[in-house]
Amino acid sequence: MSVTIAGAGAFGTALAVSLAAEGGVVRLWARDAAQVREMTHSRQNVRALPGIALPDTIGPVETLNPDPGQTVLVSVPTQKLRGFLGQHGAALSGRVLVLCCKGVELDTGLRPSQVAAELVPDAAVAVLTGPSFASDIARGLPTALTLACADAGLGRKLQAELSTQSLRLYRVTDVTGAELGGALKNVIAIACGIVIGAELGDSARAALMTRGYAEMVRLATALGADPGTLAGLSGFGDLALTCTSLQSRNFSFGHALGRGEAFDPGKTVEGKATARAVTALAEARAIDMPITRMVSAVLEEKLTIDAAVAALLARPLKEED
Missing domain, CATH: 1.10.1040.10 (N-(1-d-carboxylethyl)-l-norvaline Dehydrogenase; domain 2)
Structure with a gap:
């Protein structure tokens, strides 16, 4: 399994660690080139999740260029989602996007999936949400989340792809x-x-x-x-x-x-x-x-x-x- 995670905050990093621990290959994108260098050399994300080692199969990157067919987990703050999608729309066009941000856009009142539908209309969108602290996920502590996807078939595929031994995803279609x-x-x-x-x-x-x-x-x-x-x-x-x-x-x-x-x-x-x-x-x-x-x-x-x-x-x- 190979995924790209856009956003090297605490939650994006924790998901990367959890998936990599199961043998997954993860590209972890950060907008700050200095942070990418820090993670590459120290094998930690000291800024967002200190004390957690990054497995060797996590590759920090500063250029968002997912492989063909690769699922992209988008873990940027809701209020910055529009700017991120606007900047990287070409790289995300036609892909499966799993949105990991929580909130309502201040200027428009739109939810993250609605922002994505507006800016990347040909992407297939799912949402990952629910009760979790990044440190718990990264440490492999038992955690359950909701995976919401209007397309039940795609939801089942993503559920199987993103669940791990300690991270259990429950599926709904009510985004x-x-x-x-x-x-x-x-x-x-x-x-x-x-x-x-x-x-x-x-x-x-x-x-x-x-x-x-x-x-x-x-x-x-x-x-x-x-x-x-x-x-x-x-x-x-x-x-x-x-x-x-x-x-x-x-x-x-x-x-x-x-x-x-x-x-x-x-x-x-x-x-x-x-x-x-x-x-x-x-x-x-x-x-x-x-x-x-x-x-x-x-x-x-x-x-x-x-x-x-x-x-x-x-x-x-x-x-x-």
């Missing part, structure tokens, strides 16, 4: 639901991080996770998703992971915000842009998403954390939905 689950849970994770950082308690976190999940399902079903998808790995599973661990960048960002501390600006926090994009989507469709709206308002400094909490607690009493 919309899988993408929205992975995107929306990041917003709720920021909210939960704020709650724990501000020492508002685990009971408050549990409430936010539960009501946040209701928001996720509400928007996803309005956009055509199967609610059952949100109950799986790409929705509930990812929500549970990212709302309970400081390994999650979204949770740890919210945690720093709740404590009034600075957060490393070099770390990508997909939920920040997603909160703003989803708030606009929900308002345009008159969908009630109060937690998402409050997170967006706090991030835009329109509300303080105390004011956001007060606004949520002051909402009218209602039946649980």
Whole structure:
């Protein structure tokens, strides 16, 4: 098995290590030539995943030139996906692309698969998402993810190609639901991080996770998703992971915000842009998403954390939905 992974961040590198450990040959593309040289010489990705050795069958490259018929895993941040696809569209034309990014494009409200359909219309697109930390995957710890592909036959092929002894892929055809689950849970994770950082308690976190999940399902079903998808790995599973661990960048960002501390600006926090994009989507469709709206308002400094909490607690009493 031979694949190209575009994006040498933590997740792309972890997937490369997992696949190479099973005997796969992996080209790991990075846009930074200096990073390619570092990985080639040190056999580690010190910038993104320090302490993890890169197997010999991983070849760091700075030119994206996949072999004919080779599957390409695209692991770049959602907000940079359009630029990446625009720059490399010729190399990706007609290929199978597995998108490994989570979020909603800020300027357009589009999901990653919709951006890919616009810029590389002749590519076959699948999505890999679900509860995982890159370090767990790279260390060979048991992990289960969702592989979403509208073409069931292609989905089965990719499932067999990309699963390993420690990385188990479950297949769905609901790409919309899988993408929205992975995107929306990041917003709720920021909210939960704020709650724990501000020492508002685990009971408050549990409430936010539960009501946040209701928001996720509400928007996803309005956009055509199967609610059952949100109950799986790409929705509930990812929500549970990212709302309970400081390994999650979204949770740890919210945690720093709740404590009034600075957060490393070099770390990508997909939920920040997603909160703003989803708030606009929900308002345009008159969908009630109060937690998402409050997170967006706090991030835009329109509300303080105390004011956001007060606004949520002051909402009218209602039946649980």
